[in-house]
Amino acid sequence: MINIKLEHNKCQQGKPTQLGLMLEITAPVAPVVETTKQKPKSIIFVVDRSGSMAHGPLEMVKQTILETLPRLKSDDLVSVISFDDDVTVDVPLRTVSDHNMAEVAKTVAALRDGGSTNLELGYKTALEEAKKAPAGVETSIILLSDGHANSGEVNPQVLGKLATRATEHFISTSTIGIGQSYDENIMSALADGGNGNHVAAIELAEAIDGLQAEIDGLLQKTMLDVKIKIALGPDFSGKNSNIIAGRRMKKWKLSHGRVESTLGDVASGEQKNVVFDLILDSHELAVPGVKTGVKVDLEYTDVLTGKKVTDSQTFDVELVSAEEWVEPVRDEDIVAELKLVRLQQVKDQAMRLYDQGKDKEADALLEAAGIELDRFMNTSNMSPRQRKRMQGESTALLSYMMMDDLNIKKKRLNEHNNRTQRDRKDFRDKDSE
Numbered sequence: 001m002i003n004i005k006l007e008h009n010k011c012q013q014g015k016p017t018q019l020g021l022m023l024e025i026t027a028p029v030a031p032v033v034e035t036t037k038q039k040p041k042s043i044i045f046v047v048d049r050s051g052s053m054a055h056g057p058l059e060m061v062k063q064t065i066l067e068t069l070p071r072l073k074s075d076d077l078v079s080v081i082s083f084d085d086d087v088t089v090d091v092p093l094r095t096v097s098d099h100n101m102a103e104v105a106k107t108v109a110a111l112r113d114g115g116s117t118n119l120e121l122g123y124k125t126a127l128e129e130a131k132k133a134p135a136g137v138e139t140s141i142i143l144l145s146d147g148h149a150n151s152g153e154v155n156p157q158v159l160g161k162l163a164t165r166a167t168e169h170f171i172s173t174s175t176i177g178i179g180q181s182y183d184e185n186i187m188s189a190l191a192d193g194g195n196g197n198h199v200a201a202i203e204l205a206e207a208i209d210g211l212q213a214e215i216d217g218l219l220q221k222t223m224l225d226v227k228i229k230i231a232l233g234p235d236f237s238g239k240n241s242n243i244i245a246g247r248r249m250k251k252w253k254l255s256h257g258r259v260e261s262t263l264g265d266v267a268s269g270e271q272k273n274v275v276f277d278l279i280l281d282s283h284e285l286a287v288p289g290v291k292t293g294v295k296v297d298l299e300y301t302d303v304l305t306g307k308k309v310t311d312s313q314t315f316d317v318e319l320v321s322a323e324e325w326v327e328p329v330r331d332e333d334i335v336a337e338l339k340l341v342r343l344q345q346v347k348d349q350a351m352r353l354y355d356q357g358k359d360k361e362a363d364a365l366l367e368a369a370g371i372e373l374d375r376f377m378n379t380s381n382m383s384p385r386q387r388k389r390m391q392g393e394s395t396a397l398l399s400y401m402m403m404d405d406l407n408i409k410k411k412r413l414n415e416h417n418n419r420t421q422r423d424r425k426d427f428r429d430k431d432s433e
Contacts, residue, residue, distance in 0.1 A: 001026045004296055006315050007335065008328035011280040013288060013321050016240045020334040021230065021294060023274040024385075027223045028304050030268040038303055041140070041218055042077040042133040043068075044093065046126045047111065048145035050084040054113040056204055057146050057178050064211045065108050071219055072096050077137065079129050080107065083122030084114035085151055093132045119145060119186065120152035120159065123173075127162070130171045138170040140196070140218055144211070146178035149186055156189035163194030167250070172196045174214055178207045180407060188414040195250055195264075197424060200415035202408055206428070213427035216267065223266040224301040230276060232257040233292035235319060238281030246275035246341035248421045266300075272423040273389070275337045282319050293317025333386040339376060340393055340420070343369055347417050354410055363401045370397040392429070393420070 007020035173194025191198035199210030237257030
C-alpha cells in the first residue's frame with residue numbers, strides 16, 4: 001500500500017515555494033508458506049578468508065551461508081567467492097537447479113583461513129562473476145570482512161565509485177564489517193556507492209543476525225520495482241522549479257519540472273517513507289488561483305498477486321499573490337520526515353569532525369541535533385508511525401554521542417547513516433518486527 005500526501009497546497013506568486021511530497025509505503029506481508037512466484041535472484045557471497053577470520057568469524061559466515069542455501073529457489077543464482085591475498089571462485093554463479101547443492105555445501109564448509117586482505121581483488125572478481133547473470137536478473141553482492149584492506153586498492157572513494165558504476169548493470173553491493181578492526185570507511189563506501197546496506201557487526205552475534213536480515217530482505221520481497229514519476233503542473237514549472245529526492249533512489253532521471261525515479265524492491269512488511277522536496281516556481285504570466293500542482297504516477301509488481309499495480313494522483317495547488325500570502329499550515333508528518341532527511345547532513349558533518357580528531361565538536365553537534373528532535377516531538381502532533389521514527393533517531397543520536405570508544409562510535413554511526421539513507425529498519429530492533 002502506498003499513501004501519498006503533500007506538506008501544504010500553496011505557492012507564492014513571484015517567489016519559489018518549497019513543499020514536501022511524501023509517499024508512505026507499507027509492503028504486504030508474505031505468508032509463512034510462500035506460494036507466490038518471485039522473480040529470480042542472484043546472490044554472490046564474497047568472503048574474507050584472511051588469517052584474522054580464523055575460527056569464530058569464518059565459521060559463522062560459513063554456517064550462515066549454509067543455512068541460506070536451502071531457502072533459494074531452483075531458478076535463483078548463487079556464487080561463493082573467497083579471498084585473502086589471492087582470490088578463488090569457490091562456487092561459480094549458476095542457478096540452483098544447475099548446481100549440485102550438496103557439493104556446494106561441502107565447498108562452503110571446506111573454506112579455510114589464509115593470508116593478507118586484498119579486498120579489491122575479491123570484489124572485482126565478484127563483479128566479473130556477476131556478469132554471468134541472465135539479462136534482467138539483478139545481482140546482490142554481499143561482502144563480509146573483519147579487517148583492513150592491506151593490499152590492492154585501499155582508497156574508499158575509488159572502491160565506492162567502482163560499486164556505483166556496477167549499479168548501472170543491476171549489481172548492488174552490501175557489506176558486513178565483522179569485529180572492531182575492519183575499515184568502516186571502505187565498507188560503508190562500497191555499500192553507499194553500491195546502493196546496498198552496511199552492517200557494523202561489532203559482536204559476532206550481530207554478524208549472524210545482520211547477514212540473516214540481509215538475506216531475508218532479498219528473499220522476502222513483496223513489492224518489486226517500485227517506480228515513481230512526479231510532474232509539476234504547467235503553471236508551477238518556472239525557471240527555478242526543481243524536484244529533490246530526500247532519500248537515495250535506485251534510478252533518477254530529472255528534466256525540468258518532471259522526474260522519473262525507481263525506488264526498487266520492498267521486503268515483506270517493510271515500511272518506508274519516501275519524501276521529495278518540491279520547489280514550485282510560478283510562470284510570470286500565471287495568474288492567482290487553484291491549479292493543477294503536482295501529478296504523481298506509481299507502478300510496482302505485487303508479488304502476492306503477481307499483478308502490476310498502478311496509481312495516479314493529482315494534487316491541486318493554489319497560486320497566491322505576494323500581497324495575500326500567509327504561511328500555510330503544514331502536514332507535521334512531512335515536516336518531521338524532512339527534518340530526518342536534513343539531519344543526514346548533520347551526521348555527515350559529525351563524521352568528518354571525528355575523522356579530524358575533533359571529537360568534542362562532533363559530540364556537541366549530535367547532542368544539539370538530538371535536543372532539536374526532542375523539542376520538535378514535544379510540540380508536534382505527528383502520527384504514531386512518524387513519532388516512532390523520530391524517537392528512534394533521537395535515541396540513536398544520544399547513544400552515539402555517549403560512546404567512549406571512538407572506533408566503535410564511527411562504525412556504528414557509519415552503519416546508521418547507511419540505514420537511514422535507505423529508510424531501512426535496524427535488524428536489532430525486535431520490537432519493530
